Amino acid sequence: MVGIVLASHGGFADGIAQSAQMLFGEQDNFAHVILSPDEGPNDIRSKMEDAIASFDDSNEVLLIVDLWGGTPFNQANGLLEDHENWAVVSGMNLPMVVEALTQRMTNPDHTAKEIATAIIEPAKDGIKTKPTDLMPKTEASVQGGAGVAKPAKSIPEGTVVGDGHIKYVLARIDSRLLHGQVATGWIPAMHPDRVIVVSDSVAKDEMRKSMIREAAPSGVKAHTVPIKKMIEIANDPRFGNTHALLLFENPEDVLTVIKAGIDLKTINVGSMSYKVGDINANNVLSMNQDDVDTFRELEKMGVEFDVRKVPTDKGGNMDAILNKAQSLLDEQKK
Incomplete structure (x- = not known):
């Protein structure tokens, strides 16, 4: 696994690392070091060397540094002079x-140099403006949004493409949706x-639909549709x-589509935000009685639950979560 070191002037690297691990969870072979105002070049170099020495494989x-030509970069x-496989x-x-961690997770055989090349375009694409016309004309193309969820007009209605069935790579319950x-x-x-x-x-909220389209990573189309659609x-x-x-x-919407015939065998349970009357089943899942009853009904239908916020998390025990939720709801009724 490629070891990753973030280095910056001041606390910038610390903040970036914290933000990244909020998305991915705690990371091995991942370090962040900073150059404080009262420190010099030897101090930041020593911190880099100590960080690298802590990795499983150097x-x-x-x-990844903040400024070209700055002390962390230098x-x-x-x-790098003594390590031909390393990259800055x-x-x-x-x-x-985020892209560096994604590349490392999805392509574990990639080298440091391959990841270095892969992270440049996502770093550029992350720079966008609102209104969009504030972007320089040469960059405007990166802000293209996805269209509505419909097949190409050139495909006649009734045409069977492939085996005629959507492949559901993941079905997730997450009140924050695409984040x-x-x-x-x-x-x-x-x-x-x-x-x-x-x-x-x-599907009725144009602002949220727009935000969802813009949150999709490059190469992936994002759509918002009502249940009937x-x-x-499908x-x-x-x-x-x-x-x-x-x-x-x-979970109620999941139950509706499954009863309508959409074949979802496993549901990833990510987060459910608190609403008035809910109880906190754990630190990310808040439920009411309808939610618990719905999960139990899905369970009886043979649906399995994968309780994880991110792919690297250890899966949670949904039965234990529902038992706790029911106990708290029963207490709430007394």
Whole structure:
């Protein structure tokens, strides 16, 4: 595994590392070092060397620094002289670090140099403006949004593409829908070509739909559809080559689509935000009685639950979570 070191002037590297690990969870062979105002070049170099010495393998190391020509860069560059497999990338931003961790997770055989090359474009693509016309004309193309969820007009209705059935690479309950953990963790891990948010309420909200489109990583189309439309899409044989990641706000919507015939055997349970009347079943799942009853009904139908925020998390015990939730709800009624 490639070891990754973030280095910066001041606390920048610390903050970027904290943000990245909020999305990916704690990372091995991942370090962040800073140059404080009262320190010099030897101090930051020593911190880099200590960080690298803590890695399982120091043969492949990627150093990501803030400024080209700054002290962290110069010291990182000096370390490269004796290590031909290492690489340095400057201009550190969060999309760059997220992509580095994604590359390392999904391509464990990649070298430091291969990851260095792979993180440049995502770092650039992470720079966008609102309004979009503030972007320089030469960069405007990176802000293209995805269209609506429908097959190409050139495919006649009734045409069977592939085997005529959508491939569901992941179905996830997450009240935050398409956000950082999904965009940087689940999408690279599951490789969908389409993300579909299934929600009657969100499908009516143009602002949220726009935000969802813009949150999708490059190369993945994102759509928001009401439940009825999702059922139509699932039965349309023209989507036979589609690999979809489905996002639901709650278990009730999942139950509705499964009863309508959408074949979802496993549901990833990510997060359910608190609403008035809910209890906190754990630190990320808040439920009411309807939610617990729905999960139990899904369970009786043979649906399995994968309780993880990100792919690298250890799976939780859904039965234990539901038992705790029911106990707290019973206490609430007294």
